[in-house]
Amino acid sequence: MNFIRFVKGSIQLFFRGTKTYYAWLLFLFVLIVWGAGGYAGQLRDGLITTNMRDSVSWAFYIGNFTFLVGVAAAAVMLVIPAYIYNWKPIKEIVIFGELLAVCAVIMSIAFIVVDIGNPMRFWHMLPILGTMNFPYSMLSWDFFFLLAYLIINFVVVSHLLYAIFYKKEYRKKMVLTIVFISIPMAVGIHTVTAFLYNALPARPFWNSALLAPRFLASAFCSGPAILLILFQILRKITNFEIKDEAIWRIAELMVYAMFIYLFFTIAELFKEFYSGTQHLLYWKYLLFGIGDNKELVPYSWLSIGMGFAAFILFLIPKTRKNFVTLNIGTVLIYSSVYVEKGIALIIPGFTPDVLGQIYVYTPSMTEIRTAVLIFSLGSLLFTFLVKVAIAIIFENYNIGSIRGKEESVRIQA
Amino acid sequence: MKKSNSRRSFLKNISLASASALALSGCSLKELEKFFQKNFRTLSEKEKKQLIEDLEAEYKEKYHKEFHLSDKPAIDGTLFGYALDISRCIGCRKCVYACVEENNQSREPQIHWIQVLQMEKEKGIDFVHSDVHYNPETVPEEGHFYLPVQCQQCRTPQCTTVCPVKATWQEPDGIVVVDYNWCIGCRYCMAACPYGARHFNWGKPEIPEEEINTEMHYLGNRPRMKGVVEKCTFCIQRVREGRYPACVEICPVGARKFGNLLDPNSEIRYILENKRVLVLKEELNTQPKFYYFFGV
Amino acid sequence: MKKIQRNRHFSRWIPALFMLALLGACSGSGPQSGQDDADSNLKEGSVAQYTGESTEIAVEPPPLTDGIFPCNDCHSDIVPNPQRRELVDFHDDISAIFNHDSENRWCLDCHDMNNRDSLRLASGKLLSFEESYKLCGQCHGEKLRDWKVGVHGKRIGEWNGKKEYLLCVHCHNPHSPKFESMTPEPPPVRQEDIKNYQPKNQENNEEK
Numbered sequence: 001m002n003f004i005r006f007v008k009g010s011i012q013l014f015f016r017g018t019k020t021y022y023a024w025l026l027f028l029f030v031l032i033v034w035g036a037g038g039y040a041g042q043l044r045d046g047l048i049t050t051n052m053r054d055s056v057s058w059a060f061y062i063g064n065f066t067f068l069v070g071v072a073a074a075a076v077m078l079v080i081p082a083y084i085y086n087w088k089p090i091k092e093i094v095i096f097g098e099l100l101a102v103c104a105v106i107m108s109i110a111f112i113v114v115d116i117g118n119p120m121r122f123w124h125m126l127p128i129l130g131t132m133n134f135p136y137s138m139l140s141w142d143f144f145f146l147l148a149y150l151i152i153n154f155v156v157v158s159h160l161l162y163a164i165f166y167k168k169e170y171r172k173k174m175v176l177t178i179v180f181i182s183i184p185m186a187v188g189i190h191t192v193t194a195f196l197y198n199a200l201p202a203r204p205f206w207n208s209a210l211l212a213p214r215f216l217a218s219a220f221c222s223g224p225a226i227l228l229i230l231f232q233i234l235r236k237i238t239n240f241e242i243k244d245e246a247i248w249r250i251a252e253l254m255v256y257a258m259f260i261y262l263f264f265t266i267a268e269l270f271k272e273f274y275s276g277t278q279h280l281l282y283w284k285y286l287l288f289g290i291g292d293n294k295e296l297v298p299y300s301w302l303s304i305g306m307g308f309a310a311f312i313l314f315l316i317p318k319t320r321k322n323f324v325t326l327n328i329g330t331v332l333i334y335s336s337v338y339v340e341k342g343i344a345l346i347i348p349g350f351t352p353d354v355l356g357q358i359y360v361y362t363p364s365m366t367e368i369r370t371a372v373l374i375f376s377l378g379s380l381l382f383t384f385l386v387k388v389a390i391a392i393i394f395e396n397y398n399i400g401s402i403r404g405k406e407e408s409v410r411i412q413a
Numbered sequence: 414m415k416k417s418n419s420r421r422s423f424l425k426n427i428s429l430a431s432a433s434a435l436a437l438s439g440c441s442l443k444e445l446e447k448f449f450q451k452n453f454r455t456l457s458e459k460e461k462k463q464l465i466e467d468l469e470a471e472y473k474e475k476y477h478k479e480f481h482l483s484d485k486p487a488i489d490g491t492l493f494g495y496a497l498d499i500s501r502c503i504g505c506r507k508c509v510y511a512c513v514e515e516n517n518q519s520r521e522p523q524i525h526w527i528q529v530l531q532m533e534k535e536k537g538i539d540f541v542h543s544d545v546h547y548n549p550e551t552v553p554e555e556g557h558f559y560l561p562v563q564c565q566q567c568r569t570p571q572c573t574t575v576c577p578v579k580a581t582w583q584e585p586d587g588i589v590v591v592d593y594n595w596c597i598g599c600r601y602c603m604a605a606c607p608y609g610a611r612h613f614n615w616g617k618p619e620i621p622e623e624e625i626n627t628e629m630h631y632l633g634n635r636p637r638m639k640g641v642v643e644k645c646t647f648c649i650q651r652v653r654e655g656r657y658p659a660c661v662e663i664c665p666v667g668a669r670k671f672g673n674l675l676d677p678n679s680e681i682r683y684i685l686e687n688k689r690v691l692v693l694k695e696e697l698n699t700q701p702k703f704y705y706f707f708g709v
Numbered sequence: 710m711k712k713i714q715r716n717r718h719f720s721r722w723i724p725a726l727f728m729l730a731l732l733g734a735c736s737g738s739g740p741q742s743g744q745d746d747a748d749s750n751l752k753e754g755s756v757a758q759y760t761g762e763s764t765e766i767a768v769e770p771p772p773l774t775d776g777i778f779p780c781n782d783c784h785s786d787i788v789p790n791p792q793r794r795e796l797v798d799f800h801d802d803i804s805a806i807f808n809h810d811s812e813n814r815w816c817l818d819c820h821d822m823n824n825r826d827s828l829r830l831a832s833g834k835l836l837s838f839e840e841s842y843k844l845c846g847q848c849h850g851e852k853l854r855d856w857k858v859g860v861h862g863k864r865i866g867e868w869n870g871k872k873e874y875l876l877c878v879h880c881h882n883p884h885s886p887k888f889e890s891m892t893p894e895p896p897p898v899r900q901e902d903i904k905n906y907q908p909k910n911q912e913n914n915e916e917k
Contacts, residue, residue: 049905058600116600118640124580140578196601200571505891657866671868708860
């Protein structure tokens with residue numbers, strides 16, 4: 001009963017806000033409608049509306065899925081520095097980090113759902129009801145891990161907010177335990193996602209032991225980037241107290257992550273290019289193109305360029321501590337990882353295909369619209385959740401405010 | 414409140430939302446039954462029989478022909494093997510189209526279970542420089558040889574291991590099959606297959622009514638639906654009746670050989686024991702039961 | 710029903726197979742009609758008569774041109790001429806294509822001079838046309854061995870039961886045995902061209 005009130009109270013918040021807020025909602029709504037139109041076409045005609053074909057049988061959707069798993073993982077891992085350096089608003093960081101994780105996981109699962117040919121048969125993947133191929137299939141591991149991660153994070157966030165809403169003490173022990181479980185889980189989901197590709201000897205591009213470490217390193221660049229921006233916004237519009245030092249510290253950690261990512265990638269490239277086996281082909285396609293097929297080359301260099309620029313901006317203390325250049329760097333690194341995961345990870349794994357044939361893939365309009373649908377739905381969800389969290393944490397929105405309103409309604413009646 | 418609730422659930426699981434929407438919009442009982450149909454391997458004999466009768470009736474209604482749909486299990490003591498004589502193949506692609514006709518592959522969008530690769534003699538087996546779209550006046554072309562590739566029916570298939578729902582598996586006679594009614598269409602198996610042997614129904618498969626093969630096997634050539642994966646089954650509907658696969662019988666140069674690996678007197682065993690044999694991508698330890706050999 | 714279809718495919722590629730016979734070549738029977746005849750032979754599946762208990766191997770009937778066999782219908786009235794020469798009045802079509810160690814061999818190295826319904830081994834032993842593989846095997850011993858175990862050549866029927874062997878001459882013209890090149894079936898549609906397709910009945914009809 002109490003929980004229902006809490007939910008009700010939260011939902012009421014969705015419809016309160018400034019003009020900017022409504023404009024943002026309208027913007028998302030337009031995108032959702034536009035995207036849903038594209039997805040409807042795919043539901044009707046099948047995945048033929050995408051540009052995926054037998055040679056490139058996974059592409060943009062799965063790339064987005066991977067990217068979002070990274071975001072979900074990194075959001076929670078940010079708790080570690082907050083804990084170690086004993087930043088004051090650790091509770092808030094946990095809450096916003098986990099909210100982001102929840103949204104990112106939901107979005108990543110949505111990308112899986114739109115990617116499969118028979119979404120109505122999704123239940124076949126469930127244990128007991130269906131025939132889940134556990135523990136053999138990495139996809140069932142991934143699904144299992146993501147679901148568990150989603151539930152864990154959802155429980156923690158809702159419990160924390162619920163406690164504040166009712167002005168109760170939250171169960172510190174339980175929350176701490178779960179948070180400490182969710183941190184290795186965060187590493188786990190991204191590792192399992194990497195293993196999804198890593199496990200395929202048929203695809204030499206992914207069949208490298210460095211794939212999972214590279215995934216984690218790149219996630220540590222992109223995930224905190226979102227939070228970095230979010231924290232600055234929160235600082236402006238609420239009394240969220242996060243010091244400049246904490247933000248710079250996050251940026252510093254991101255530099256380490258970027259450096260490790262760079263190192264891993266160079267190690268990978270060295271091995272591939274120096275040994276020059278047949279496996280080099282996929283890297284060649286990605287970085288230089290094969291023959292006239294240079295479709296991915298601009299994307300890969302764009303990603304590299306943005307990544308390097310961000311690395312430099314974050315590396316130099318002066319630009320790291322200047323909020324203009326810091327934010328430019330944040331956007332750059334986020335975009336760099338997005339292009340890397342969305343385009344440069346999946347497609348070269350399939351190009352050339354296992355029989356050496358080149359099918360040139362670029363996302364179709366349907367794929368872009370469907371991705372926009374999921375991203376805007378995810379943003380909408382994140383907006384709502386953040387709005388609730390802000391109200392409860394910083395604006396003292398609590399059970400009292402609902403009660404008061406309910407009473408006034410009663411009196412009026 | 415209602416609105417945002419539904420919006421949430423939509424986000425959480427678009428599929429289930431659309432499923433229930435479809436269910437509510439009054440689709441027939443049959444559709445629902447199909448939706449809840451179990452994995453083929455968990456069906457009882459009685460359920461299988463019923464299912465097959467239903468399917469036969471459904472196909473009859475759709476294609477206006479009598480169908481025979483078999484669910485014949487593997488014959489004891491058989492393990493099927495295949496051998497292809499690289500020195501004979503001339504790249505005429507007769508096998509490709511015989512396979513399409515026999516196995517009811519979609520004509521539009523086109524699905525071919527057999528890919529014939531043209532390679533340069535100078536380079537040997539080299540996928541990167543191979544070509545599936547060769548189209549000269551006549552074959553064989555000077556300086557080239559041909560390598561038809563289809564499912565290699567691996568002893569340790571990676572495609573079945575990765576399937577998240579156990580919709581594909583290896584039968585006791587070594588044939589890797591797909592339950593089209595159970596496949597969710599995630600295409601993980603396609604990513605895992607090192608031979609490009611698995612094909613996806615990207616759109617609704619179309620087979621002309623007059624060309625459909627009415628002799629069918631549940632795990633083989635029955636018509637597929639949109640959004641599922643399919644692959645070569647060594648013509649399971651034929652070989653379990655003792656017949657040769659269609660590609661073996663059509664091959665104008667007799668390059669294709671088929672038989673029981675467990676029978677020491679079979680032609681396939683003779684080839685393995687007496688000819689120079691190779692398998693593709695040996696280093697991946699897939700252990701194909703599809704061998705390439707040099708007859709001369 | 711199915712089998713007929715297969716055989717029809719089969720017939721398409723058999724290159725000028727049916728020049729085998731020695732006699733009575735009706736001027737109208739070019740390779741085209743020869744193919745049809747072979748079809749009708751195959752359709753009837755008249756294998757039994759060639760499957761004597763003594764003959765080890767069940768073979769498809771040899772692809773003789775209809776009306777040309779028995780050869781003796783004509784040849785019994787002709788006095789055999791053992792002189793090696795270029796044939797001009799008759800069987801000139803065979804002479805024209807003859808390319809089977811033609812420097813050293815001619816008709817009577819394989820066909821028996823006195824009984825034209827038979828082939829003749831070097832040993833002098835006569836063979837029926839359905840045993841022609843033995844004649845081929847005289848020179849191509851390795852191929853014969855591979856053929857017998859099913860490695861060379863082609864069999865149809867059952868992998869674990871009754872099979873029918875195709876004779877050497879089903880695929881190789883005995884007078885010009887080099888396998889002829891053929892037109893390939895169309896290449897697969899490029900994946901770039903596989904597009905969302907709205908089924909139209911008209912198109913289906915056109916395809917047929």
